[in-house]
Amino acid sequence: xxxTTAVAAHGVPDDHGAHHPRLQHHFDTLDQQLYASxxxxxVFLVTEVLFFGGLFMxxxxxxxxxxEMFVHASSHLNITLGAINTAVLIGSSLTMAYAVNSAQRGxxxxxxxxxxxxxxxxxxxxxxxxxxxxxxxxxxxxxxxPNFHFEDPAYQATAQIYxxxxxxxxxxxATHMIVGIVIMAVIVRMAAKGNFDAKWYTPVEIMGLxxxxxxxxxxxxxxLLYLIGGAH
Amino acid sequence: xxxxxxxxxxxxxxxxxxxxxxxxxxxWVAEIHLGWLNLPVALAIAVTKAMLVILFFMHLKxxxxxxxxxxxxxxxxxxxxxxxxxxxYLSRETRGMPTYPASGxxxxx
Numbered sequence: 360x361x362x363t364t365a366v367a368a369h370g371v372p373d374d375h376g377a378h379h380p381r382l383q384h385h386f387d388t389l390d391q392q393l394y395a396s397x398x399x400x401x402v403f404l405v406t407e408v409l410f411f412g413g414l415f416m417x418x419x420x421x422x423x424x425x426x427e428m429f430v431h432a433s434s435h436l437n438i439t440l441g442a443i444n445t446a447v448l449i450g451s452s453l454t455m456a457y458a459v460n461s462a463q464r465g466x467x468x469x470x471x472x473x474x475x476x477x478x479x480x481x482x483x484x485x486x487x488x489x490x491x492x493x494x495x496x497x498x499x500x501x502x503x504x505p506n507f508h509f510e511d512p513a514y515q516a517t518a519q520i521y522x523x524x525x526x527x528x529x530x531x532x533a534t535h536m537i538v539g540i541v542i543m544a545v546i547v548r549m550a551a552k553g554n555f556d557a558k559w560y561t562p563v564e565i566m567g568l569x570x571x572x573x574x575x576x577x578x579x580x581x582x583l584l585y586l587i588g589g590a591h
Numbered sequence: 592x593x594x595x596x597x598x599x600x601x602x603x604x605x606x607x608x609x610x611x612x613x614x615x616x617x618x619w620v621a622e623i624h625l626g627w628l629n630l631p632v633a634l635a636i637a638v639t640k641a642m643l644v645i646l647f648f649m650h651l652k653x654x655x656x657x658x659x660x661x662x663x664x665x666x667x668x669x670x671x672x673x674x675x676x677x678x679x680y681l682s683r684e685t686r687g688m689p690t691y692p693a694s695g696x697x698x699x700x
Contacts, residue, residue, distance in 0.1 A: 390593050390594075390595055393593075393594050393595055394593060394594040394655070396594075397594035397654075397658065398594070398657065398658055398661070401658050401661050401662050402661060404662065404665070405661060405662060405664060405665040408665035408666065408669060409665060409668060409669060409672075412665075412668075412669040412672060413672075415669075416672055416673060416676055419673060419676075419677070420676065420677075420680050423677075423680070423681070423686075424680075424686050424687045424688075425687065438618065442614060442618050445614045446611060446614060449607060449610045449611060449614065450607070452607070452610075452644065452648055453603060453604070453606075453607040455648075456598065456603045456648050457600065457603065459598075460597065460598055460600055460603070463595075463597045464597070517688075520688075564594075567648075567649070568649055571644050571645075571648045571649045572649075574644055574648075575641050575644050575645065578637050578640045578641050578644065579637050579641070581614075581617075581637075582617050582621070582633040582634070582636070582637050583633075583637075586617065586618065586621035586633055587621075588621075
């Protein structure tokens with residue numbers, strides 16, 4: 360049996376001399392390679408769900424224990440800023456989806472870079488608003504610790520639990536955004552060099568999954584941390 | 592099966608609009624006094640928004656079954672975490688943190 364027939368039987372194109380430069384030798388096709396990478400990213404996201412899940416579990420236990428305290432403590436969050444940030448993050452998910460789409464279509468590097476930079480920009484706006492919110496909490500002594508001061512002395516002790524959860528959850532979320540923006544800077548560079556085309560765009564795809572996941576976490580954080588007071 | 596899924600840009604925009612509407616609705620409904628119903632309503636809106644992101648932005652809708660089952664497993668294990676933790680904390684005689692008057696940190700329930 361000639362070499363060519365053996366290779367063809369494994370589903371590799373006959374012109375295997377003209378492999379895509381990004382196809383690694385242990386994969387048969389670019390499609391299989393993308394599937395492996397995508398699957399790996401989804402497995403990572405499973406660990407992320409459980410990473411945040413531990414904190415959400417703590418939130419559930421404390422909210423069951425101190426329902427009134429949660430209403431009072433959360434009333435010091437700025438719902439307007441939280442809602443604006445939600446919109447900003449959803450917008451960044453849209454530009455991220457367009458960034459992946461532009462790479463998949465093999466659009467010009469200029470277009471790919473535009474959507475990636477838009478996503479980074481919106482992500483930075485989100486973090487900027489978060490800085491304003493955090494600064495406000497420091498100013499009003501709402502950071503757990505010796506300087507914590509809550510207007511209603513009945514909740515002086517327990518409100519610190521709420522703010523510990525607030526800083527842990529939003530802090531872990533913001534850390535994920537910072538990591539995402541840094542990685543995206545590398546991908547912008549690759550896109551600018553014209554590395555991505557309709558056949559190979561794996562890094563943009565993986566970046567997209569990560570970015571949408573970060574959006575996903577915020578979709579739950581916003582109502583659970585900011586919108587409790589309305590029930591009061 | 593393939594993980595190569597090219598989405599439709601108009602669909603993305605519609606999903607974006609739906610997510611924005613969901614955000615406005617969740618803020619609006621939180622201002623209305625529904626008693627114990629406020630939390631389930633807020634969670635229902637959040638889950639709907641999350642599904643839109645997962646199915647359309649992350650293309651899980653068109654991904655191979657292996658990936659769907661894998662991601663679903665995350666929520667299955669989170670449910671186990673919640674069920675087992677609550678079966679402990681909710682069956683205790685006392686609720687809340689233990690009191691340590693001397694430290695002053697957790698002194699009032």
